[in-house]
Amino acid sequence: MKSAIKVCSAWKHEHDRPVYTLGSTCPVCGGDASNSAPAPFDPADSYGEYRRALRSRDRD
Numbered sequence: 001m002k003s004a005i006k007v008c009s010a011w012k013h014e015h016d017r018p019v020y021t022l023g024s025t026c027p028v029c030g031g032d033a034s035n036s037a038p039a040p041f042d043p044a045d046s047y048g049e050y051r052r053a054l055r056s057r058d059r060d
């Protein structure tokens with residue numbers, strides 16, 4: 001069975017975290033929503049974790 005859940009295709013640029021939707025567009029930024037499979041996290045984005053760590057540290 002195919003998942004109907006989609007994720008904002010531009011979330012990396014538009015949002016802090018993936019925005020999921022059942023529609024064809026992102027409810028937050030109005031951009032295209034793409035199928036959430038494969039994983040919304042890009043395994044090649046090796047600096048993502050580092051960036052997120054920096055960002056959370058900034059909140060302190």
Ligand SMILES: [Zn+2]
Nearest residue numbers: 008014026029
């Ligand atoms: Zn969006």
